Amino acid sequence: MNAPTSPSHLAPEIHQRDVPTALVDALKARFAERCSTALVVREQHGRDESAFAPVPPPSAVVFAESTQDVSDAVRLAGDYNVPVIPFGVGSSLEGHLLAVQGGISIDVSRMNQVLSINAEDLTVTVQPGVTRKQLNEAVKSTGLFFPIDPGADATLGGMSATRASGTNAVRYGTMRENVLALQVVTASGEIIRTGTRAKKSSAGYDLTRLMVGSEGTLGVITEVTVKLYPLPEAISAAICSFPSIEAAVRTTIQIIQMGIPIARVELIDANTVRMVNAHSKLTLREEPLLLMEFHGSPAGVQEQALLVQEIAAEFGATADQGAFEWATTPEERTRLWTARHNAYFAAIQSRPGCRAISTDTCVPISRLADCLLDSIAEADASGIPYFLVGHVGDGNFHFGYLIDPTKPQEREIAEQLNHALVTRALELEGTCTGEHGVGLHKMDFLLTETGSGAVDMMRAIKRALDPKNIMNPGKIFSL
Amino acid sequence: MNAPTSPSHLAPEIHQRDVPTALVDALKARFAERCSTALVVREQHGRDESAFAPVPPPSAVVFAESTQDVSDAVRLAGDYNVPVIPFGVGSSLEGHLLAVQGGISIDVSRMNQVLSINAEDLTVTVQPGVTRKQLNEAVKSTGLFFPIDPGADATLGGMSATRASGTNAVRYGTMRENVLALQVVTASGEIIRTGTRAKKSSAGYDLTRLMVGSEGTLGVITEVTVKLYPLPEAISAAICSFPSIEAAVRTTIQIIQMGIPIARVELIDANTVRMVNAHSKLTLREEPLLLMEFHGSPAGVQEQALLVQEIAAEFGATADQGAFEWATTPEERTRLWTARHNAYFAAIQSRPGCRAISTDTCVPISRLADCLLDSIAEADASGIPYFLVGHVGDGNFHFGYLIDPTKPQEREIAEQLNHALVTRALELEGTCTGEHGVGLHKMDFLLTETGSGAVDMMRAIKRALDPKNIMNPGKIFSL
Numbered sequence A, B: 001m002n003a004p005t006s007p008s009h010l011a012p013e014i015h016q017r018d019v020p021t022a023l024v025d026a027l028k029a030r031f032a033e034r035c036s037t038a039l040v041v042r043e044q045h046g047r048d049e050s051a052f053a054p055v056p057p058p059s060a061v062v063f064a065e066s067t068q069d070v071s072d073a074v075r076l077a078g079d080y081n082v083p084v085i086p087f088g089v090g091s092s093l094e095g096h097l098l099a100v101q102g103g104i105s106i107d108v109s110r111m112n113q114v115l116s117i118n119a120e121d122l123t124v125t126v127q128p129g130v131t132r133k134q135l136n137e138a139v140k141s142t143g144l145f146f147p148i149d150p151g152a153d154a155t156l157g158g159m160s161a162t163r164a165s166g167t168n169a170v171r172y173g174t175m176r177e178n179v180l181a182l183q184v185v186t187a188s189g190e191i192i193r194t195g196t197r198a199k200k201s202s203a204g205y206d207l208t209r210l211m212v213g214s215e216g217t218l219g220v221i222t223e224v225t226v227k228l229y230p231l232p233e234a235i236s237a238a239i240c241s242f243p244s245i246e247a248a249v250r251t252t253i254q255i256i257q258m259g260i261p262i263a264r265v266e267l268i269d270a271n272t273v274r275m276v277n278a279h280s281k282l283t284l285r286e287e288p289l290l291l292m293e294f295h296g297s298p299a300g301v302q303e304q305a306l307l308v309q310e311i312a313a314e315f316g317a318t319a320d321q322g323a324f325e326w327a328t329t330p331e332e333r334t335r336l337w338t339a340r341h342n343a344y345f346a347a348i349q350s351r352p353g354c355r356a357i358s359t360d361t362c363v364p365i366s367r368l369a370d371c372l373l374d375s376i377a378e379a380d381a382s383g384i385p386y387f388l389v390g391h392v393g394d395g396n397f398h399f400g401y402l403i404d405p406t407k408p409q410e411r412e413i414a415e416q417l418n419h420a421l422v423t424r425a426l427e428l429e430g431t432c433t434g435e436h437g438v439g440l441h442k443m444d445f446l447l448t449e450t451g452s453g454a455v456d457m458m459r460a461i462k463r464a465l466d467p468k469n470i471m472n473p474g475k476i477f478s479l
Helices: A021-034 A039-045 A067-079 A132-142 A156-162 A207-211 A245-257 A270-280 A298-314 A330-341 A343-350 A365-382 A408-427 A443-450 A452-465 B021-034 B039-045 B067-079 B132-142 B156-162 B207-211 B245-257 B270-280 B298-314 B330-341 B343-350 B365-382 B408-427 B443-450 B452-465
Strands: A060-063 A084-087 A104-107 A114-118 A123-126 A179-185 A191-193 A220-227 A234-241 A264-268 A289-296 A324-327 A355-358 A386-391 A396-403 B060-063 B084-087 B104-107 B114-118 B123-126 B179-185 B191-193 B220-227 B234-241 B264-268 B289-296 B324-327 B355-358 B386-391 B396-403
Touching (some): A021 A060, A067 A220, A132 A156, A234 A298, A245 A264, A270 A330, A270 A343, A289 A298, A289 A330, A324 A330, A343 A396, A396 A408, A408 A443, A452 B207, A452 B452, B039 B104, B067 B220, B084 B220, B245 B289, B264 B270, B270 B386, B289 B330, B343 B396, B365 B396, B365 B408
Parallel strands (some): A084 A104, B084 B104
Antiparallel strands (some): A123 A220, A179 A191, A179 A220, A234 A324, B179 B220, B264 B289, B264 B386, B355 B396
């Protein structure tokens, strides 16, 4: 394996392509007031939650309300060789929405209909602007739920495009495992369907999985069919504090190796617990903790919980009274998960004016302690404040280095920490991104991770399916 | 949706490409006695378990012993624009191994090393010629197992190439969900790696899933990393007889809709039970039956079994004594699963000299009864003997029409039955192939299922990654 040849981009490279007035005129003729060129609208569509310095926004924003709208916008853009960047709610952490080659934004947030709930088949088909919370609200009466939960209330289109996952993935898988089929507008404006509602299929190339995680570079996702799951008869959540991060991680490793079907197992380090307490007015023990959830029958949940309690005890979790805290009511669980989901905002507020540079490595479970502990030591030594949370059951965790954006040296140090972390994760047979995607931020890392042969294969596919290079160009790999 | 415009090919179209003597000489120079041109060897590599009429065999067979061997053979073939067909054990049911455009066979069965068992991460990396039984033998001492079981003792390379699944898929998923990473020799002879051992990743296009199910048309798989699972603490199996197929299917539908994590649920119709009894000297009740297996803790298994028994009783399964029969010892379970796996051979023997034309539709679970019952009525009316088995928990089932290969009209009727079945499955939002792949047999059906836009996208990918069209050409789609 080669070491990365340079740190990730500190600022994105910009290669603006021409957006002719004739295209904007044509879009306005087709979409009327649903094509906006107002600066505030364009700027809102030209940024995301990444810490990149601003780049010039897209030249226009089209608010699509149908697949045909998307197709027409893509065809028009293609006529003028102009890039197209799909937009959901803008929750990307990796610069996916930055118009580094110029172009137009296609906002699909108004395509927010739940098209068909097939409860008896445990499937649902939605438009791409439906968010995960909206989806769960829509299917609630069926006794089913959609488990993928990346924290942010992202759209199903965006979650598909980045191959998102989150807290429930340890049990239910990621978007990779949960998308059954897509409708996609290709670079030529054609509308294709990548699969059926059958649970499995060997019918040709897996175009669904090719599109999932393609970050808008191969097409615009206009419908998503995903799996649903019966709401568990019983759910139980627990907070468990540990004397050290290592103890929490080793507990997690053993849970996974024993095959206990835990639904969620999230790590929060002591410092981040302090931030969460301050932000959410909580009194969690300010020690490394695991936030866990068990799904199943009442007896099954109890059995899992007892096993986990035994394992945790072996690693010192029950040295004090109150180290385990169980929550079986929905209200108690919501309180716990809200605290977890607010960790990001709690951290941002802990250093007013800061930006977070997020890491996203994922390693085989046996390597987790090695990868995490060395990276913590490096982060502590750097002097940069940070938060640390992890979907540790999958070997995936996130540092958020809280930098002062006015101090270039802090950004530099944070990127060096990220670089060291990714290098370590790759040496441990892991990946540079477990769930956020490559975007602009991890292009060098991708090359190091997969080698140039695999990236060249991706480029060849991109060229074949998007010969004009208009679909969110400049993301994943340079082209 | 368009109806299929013609029945599937009754005989494969042959477009032989030239295999220059210079290539065979070069292969012999490189591989010595590991390159065979003996007719018997070539014929053995130019057929599979499909019912197609024989086609001329490949011109040479290279017995590869390493990735470098595969790379060298592909490079040499590429120099002469000669097709390359990978070969494992030849268990394809869809004509994947037929040299319809001529070329050479690369036999990877000697690449049968288990390269690394990472028990603590629940992963294993193998060469492509390792069979699933060999793999399970190799990992037995770790307390882990590999669940995918397509019946035949297929190779991991072949199972990856066809996106295989089988009896355990209802709980553990298919090769789609269980392959973590591949090493692949591309059409240019380059060796690439498509992923890491991390459990999840958002690092660029999902080349692993693109290669899984690509049927040798995009590259030769030379290493496979798959997930392993802890052997369940308790396993229980049951045979349950039903008064009708509909009762068995409705029981299955309810099991799935309730989210019971059943590990296997296999349907065998009464006639096939008769064949199995005759072949395996068993005394199973000659009624439609479900063969089921439950994995989990002792309490969990008991809980699942009780729930299933209740559901089955509602559909009349316990009208007689002895309708449920439980097997908890490994020997009893082996006896049951051997009977299931021998259904194919039992059926073949029931009509000496026959060939089986297998169907492979898969539909959303709520459509299973409709799809199955109408197809049974059609098959019964046709007069063609058949067997019927199904991985019904996934909505996937197989008719095997037992035709006399000397009677063209029987083949014609069988293809008409298959055609009607696939048409029905597609109307019910299913797929023409749940696990066998497209091969030569289902190319028209694929087009109907996905539409020409999606197939054109597959073709564009194929052209981009294999510009000389040397990788198992003429399979999945015409090219």
